[in-house]
Amino acid sequence: MKRIIHLWLPFFATDRLTRPGAEFEAWRDRPLALSGRAGGAIRVFAANKAARRAGIAPGLAAADSTALYPGLKTIPHRPTETEAALARLAGWCGRWSPWTGPEGTDGIWIDATGCAHLFGGEHAMLAEIAARLEALGLAVRAGMADTPGAAWALSHCADESPSICPEGAVRQWLASFPIAALRLPDEAAEGLRRLGLRRMSDLMALPRAPLAARFGRDVALRLDQVLGRLPEPLSPIPFTEPMEARVAFIEPIGRTEDVAAAIRHLLDEVCERLSKSGLGARRLILSVYRVDGTVLAHDLGTNGPVRDPAHLMRLFAEILDTLDAGFGIEVMRLSIPVADPFTAAQSDVEARSDGASLPLLVDRLTRRLGPGRVFRPSPRPTHLPERAVTRAAPLSPSTGPWPTQRRPIRLLPRPRPVAVEDQDGRPLRLDRMDLVRTEGPERISAEWWRSPETSQRDYWRVEDSAGRRLWLFRTIDSQWFAHGFFG
Amino acid sequence: MSAATAQSLDSLRARIRGLERLRPVAWSVGLHPAIDPSLPGNGLAGACLHQIVAGAEDGAATAFAARIAGRLAERFNRPVLWAAAGGEDLYAPGLGLYGLSPQRLLQARASCPADLAWIMEEALKCPDLACVIAELPGLDLVAGRRLQLAAEAGGVTGLALHPFGSRIANAGTTRWRISGRPDGTWRVILDRCRNGLPGEWEIRP
Numbered sequence: 001m002k003r004i005i006h007l008w009l010p011f012f013a014t015d016r017l018t019r020p021g022a023e024f025e026a027w028r029d030r031p032l033a034l035s036g037r038a039g040g041a042i043r044v045f046a047a048n049k050a051a052r053r054a055g056i057a058p059g060l061a062a063a064d065s066t067a068l069y070p071g072l073k074t075i076p077h078r079p080t081e082t083e084a085a086l087a088r089l090a091g092w093c094g095r096w097s098p099w100t101g102p103e104g105t106d107g108i109w110i111d112a113t114g115c116a117h118l119f120g121g122e123h124a125m126l127a128e129i130a131a132r133l134e135a136l137g138l139a140v141r142a143g144m145a146d147t148p149g150a151a152w153a154l155s156h157c158a159d160e161s162p163s164i165c166p167e168g169a170v171r172q173w174l175a176s177f178p179i180a181a182l183r184l185p186d187e188a189a190e191g192l193r194r195l196g197l198r199r200m201s202d203l204m205a206l207p208r209a210p211l212a213a214r215f216g217r218d219v220a221l222r223l224d225q226v227l228g229r230l231p232e233p234l235s236p237i238p239f240t241e242p243m244e245a246r247v248a249f250i251e252p253i254g255r256t257e258d259v260a261a262a263i264r265h266l267l268d269e270v271c272e273r274l275s276k277s278g279l280g281a282r283r284l285i286l287s288v289y290r291v292d293g294t295v296l297a298h299d300l301g302t303n304g305p306v307r308d309p310a311h312l313m314r315l316f317a318e319i320l321d322t323l324d325a326g327f328g329i330e331v332m333r334l335s336i337p338v339a340d341p342f343t344a345a346q347s348d349v350e351a352r353s354d355g356a357s358l359p360l361l362v363d364r365l366t367r368r369l370g371p372g373r374v375f376r377p378s379p380r381p382t383h384l385p386e387r388a389v390t391r392a393a394p395l396s397p398s399t400g401p402w403p404t405q406r407r408p409i410r411l412l413p414r415p416r417p418v419a420v421e422d423q424d425g426r427p428l429r430l431d432r433m434d435l436v437r438t439e440g441p442e443r444i445s446a447e448w449w450r451s452p453e454t455s456q457r458d459y460w461r462v463e464d465s466a467g468r469r470l471w472l473f474r475t476i477d478s479q480w481f482a483h484g485f486f487g
Numbered sequence: 488m489s490a491a492t493a494q495s496l497d498s499l500r501a502r503i504r505g506l507e508r509l510r511p512v513a514w515s516v517g518l519h520p521a522i523d524p525s526l527p528g529n530g531l532a533g534a535c536l537h538q539i540v541a542g543a544e545d546g547a548a549t550a551f552a553a554r555i556a557g558r559l560a561e562r563f564n565r566p567v568l569w570a571a572a573g574g575e576d577l578y579a580p581g582l583g584l585y586g587l588s589p590q591r592l593l594q595a596r597a598s599c600p601a602d603l604a605w606i607m608e609e610a611l612k613c614p615d616l617a618c619v620i621a622e623l624p625g626l627d628l629v630a631g632r633r634l635q636l637a638a639e640a641g642g643v644t645g646l647a648l649h650p651f652g653s654r655i656a657n658a659g660t661t662r663w664r665i666s667g668r669p670d671g672t673w674r675v676i677l678d679r680c681r682n683g684l685p686g687e688w689e690i691r692p
Contacts, residue, residue: 385578407579410549413576467669
């Protein structure tokens, strides 16, 4: 039989903002509400305990809540941040069981099957969990039972917290619980209430088939889940083995050769694990713990998944040059926070040349120049010459097709006004120099949604008596600009 | 001249060649039927640094560099890296006209000119490239020497493209001055060529 813990954090959205050390700590015991746009109005999404006492509840219009309690502190509701914080907290709960996950917006599942004895029994375990979370400033109610549904019912509806339902006793234990303990949508619960079904026992007494037919599948499903007749899988946070390696030195090291050897050792270890998992590193962090208690962290990125220690070693070459060992290094740790699947095609590239390959070069250049500075030009389907080229990733597959019109080899970042004498739109002289050849016009119009005054241009390819070959254009209002050079 | 004198002269000449690194050209790429006979190895020496200096404006020199890079890219079926620090942007759609397919182009954009020599040196050591072009507004002897050694190490041909008015040393194996002429041709001046003959030509792009 499984043993599941459900932790209900009724004020998680506000508690996490007012916990000790957080930004809104001062509002821990003063009314605080999170508000956001719902439908056409600004409404309260969450309110802390003090605000609830003042009568402010989620769903209330923000204006009404301020009227109820003028001193109310209101901050914007950020659901994704709350969700991420809850997921982090669920991960932190991994200290009690490897199988944990967030539930809804304010709950955490812990599958504690076979874990309780490690913490001195179920009572001691729940008490420790509750105490730890309360120390973090989070209000918590905990329930433990054989099924997730029953644990949820306990955390939400039991008289005391923590509340533990002994093994195999769900049916008796929950009989007196209200229907609300079933995790039902409001309408379904209201429907049951109107029929006089108030306690779980009322529902358990009914034959199952008519129950489903009468009240919908939800009710029967939830009841089956609570009683363990239907399994309810929990989705845990995937437990990933951190990709990292660590080396500690008996004597602190400081010589560059020793540091290089240590880095190489770490890389070998990590790369072996990467290749076992079919992954390649995209980002690496080297943490150097020095004798004087300081830690230097170096962050490296790659343009594609890499698991060749020699390749990565070269990326670390510049770090080695600048690394300040101080009075010595005690511990070095290499971790890979981002890794991507490694495909066969990439292995081929790696194998083709002996180390100093193109991916390595691209990684080194990108590291020095910054992201986006190494790129492949890629054509963009537009008529405007200055917008016709965009930047693609340096190792992306082939670009194209490229337009075939005659285009200059250099394009000015912005067209430069020039003095041109023309006759009926055909250029004759440029900067008072005779043009020996003129070819054109090629009319280029921008997309129809750009205004025609600025975007219809007649382009001319001209050559002056000094041998300069330019790409000129004349706008619709007879202004002349130089836009590029031909070879 | 006695046999012994001749022998010692020969060994001295060999030593000088060694000092000047006048090794026979490993491989070369043909540029133009009129120009090739003046070059050692009957073409532009591969795995070396070459300098291309622009005349009054950069268009012709850029196109000349693209022409060489295009030939190398076709020959080795490998990409070309073009490094620049800004200014008048290289325009990829115009390269095909000179035989360099934009498909083969990889660009590096440095935020300061000081990074350019470093980029070029790193790239020259990468045998996956056919050619490296860097738009260098200046090049001293030491930097040029480093680039030449990197080109030899990686087997990659380097083209240093110098805008008009650059302060440059004689660092490359060859140095070209390219400018456009009003009749649609290029004036190509080879004003320095190690182990070869300088010359001046007018060729069609």
